[in-house]
Amino acid sequence: MKDDKHAAIPRTIPVQSATFTQAVNAEIRRAAATGIYDIRGGGAKRRVPHFEDLLFLGASISRYPLEGYRERCETKVTLGTRYAKKPITLDIPVTIAGMSFGALSGPAKEALGRGASMAGTSTTTGDGGMTEEERGHSKTLVYQYLPSRYGMNPDDLRRCDAIEVVVGQGAKPGGGGMLLGQKISDRVAEMRNLPKGIDQRSACRHPDWTGPDDLEIKILELREITAWEKPIYVKIGGARPYFDTTLAVKAGADVVVLDGMQGGTAATQDVFIEHVGQPILACIREAVRALEDMGLHREVQLIVSGGIRNGADTAKALALGADAVAIGTAALIALGDNDPRFEAEYQALGTTAGAYDDWHEGRDPAGITTQDPELMARFDPIEGGRRLNNYLKVMTLEAQTIARACGKNHLHNLEPEDLCALTMEAAAMARIPLAGTSWYPGKPGSGY
């Protein structure tokens, strides 16, 4: 009788906390068990205002569209026109972001070179120096000049096509990095001049300059060593884009590369990735404002990265004032990273396709973010290059489709006026009117 009465009382449904979610609780338990913070690869996974919060308006009576399959829509971009004797011209405004040999396998770097070259764009080295796979297969190669200076030498400086001085990156502005010992093969160790199998730290600051005045002299040195031929990029994380862009340009940059918090890393603390830096949407207009204030918008080119996924994202970034975009995570996915065909192996690693981010552990079933010979052998650089080329072509076609619909015969003719925002946050960050209005938060004279 007692049990029957109890059963008759309506019960509350168990409610999970919106603050202490299952993921949060799992991390607390993991931290309590290990005493070590979580390290992972990739960029911010949290939802932040992004390009899907913007829409293109398209043409109608007030705007005249171009015929989608008949009229030309140019995609070329020239980078380094400010000081470099040999600026580089790319067929498409989508470049491959810096990713290190060490974090990636040699065949993966080769595939990036193959795919980018077929598509008429550039690849970028990373923290670990230049490999023959990458130089040999990249028609246009940007050489990163990083705080660690792993693998740095003047011969590679001279045989690259542009130099990118890395001050910061979106996943961890203000942070260094670490390549864990599992990925330090004989070859990686030799290139980095360190013992095999130990964790390799990458400094957060350059060893021989400390501020923008020094950076100006460092850029002078790099130009002198390379006879003023190479475009000099300066890469910054999305921290204070107005001031950082201003300082980079005043230091002599030909190109500013701006990376938002969605931009990936090979390995960093999760807390850093998720809690430091700004979304790329919040950074672009500030960087463009800095360039405009100096009268150098388009003379100093702006490349933006961090969560670029398709031609629409590309077109929106260009409409906001960028000259080109860079992709990293998306390129790896195009190569085969996080592919569901490896689901059983992802499950064995305690994860699932799409969520795998322990790139630093070197056990990537796709054979891309690893130095394990057996896993690397799974990856075909020729097929990977073909897939990347296909993907880059699709991105370009998509961006062209949108540009033509807006009546633009060059992707660079896209402009903020072509856009509207779906959310107040996106409207404020991108300074684009909220859909259905002519207003955005912070608009001069609006009173808000």
Add this chain to the structure above:
Amino acid sequence: MQTINLEAEGLRSMNAVLQAQAKDTNQTSWEIENPKGSHAIAVGLDAPIDVTVKGSTGYYCAGMNKQATIHIKGSAGPGVAENMMSGTVIVDGDASQYAGATGRGGLLVIKGNASSRCGISMKGIDIVVHGNIGHMSAFMAQSGNLVVCGDAGDALGDSIYEARLFVRGSVKSLGADCVEKEMRPEHIQILRDLLDKAGCDAKPEEFRRYGSARQLYTFKIDNAGSY
């Protein structure tokens, strides 16, 4: 002897001439007049030539040098011989911060004192300082030898990897994971050779050796306070 008046010729012209020298050039002796603290003097050279800079230099003199012997008849600004690959750089006076930073090979001789961060992130270069060095020297030093005939400042060899540090005088403090190590006969020989090349008459037996305790090579939470 070929002479270049930097003030009259300009930096680009001077570096272009020096960088254009072939490995078998017979114009092996060069003199730079009126450096007046200019930056990026004689950078990126790649030939077995002798370059004498008649005065003090600014930032990055002899940066990324290969093969050349560059003699600075004065003091050097920050980053002298940074990322040197091979060759020899001699500074008659003092050197500012980051001397020999990330150097991969060759010999850097500083006859005066060197400021902070001397040999930072060195990757194979040999550095001999006749005088003292400042704080945070040999930070994250990967390989090569740093010889200090005088005293060393705070945090010597912080986060050091496999570089060898030899100090004749006092060390104000050692950085994380840097410890004093036994001076074995092979180290005495290495030191004797370096002192000889650097024109220093100090006795190798007067030096103490420092290097990595190798406790921070793999991240361990128990060492968090040391990182």
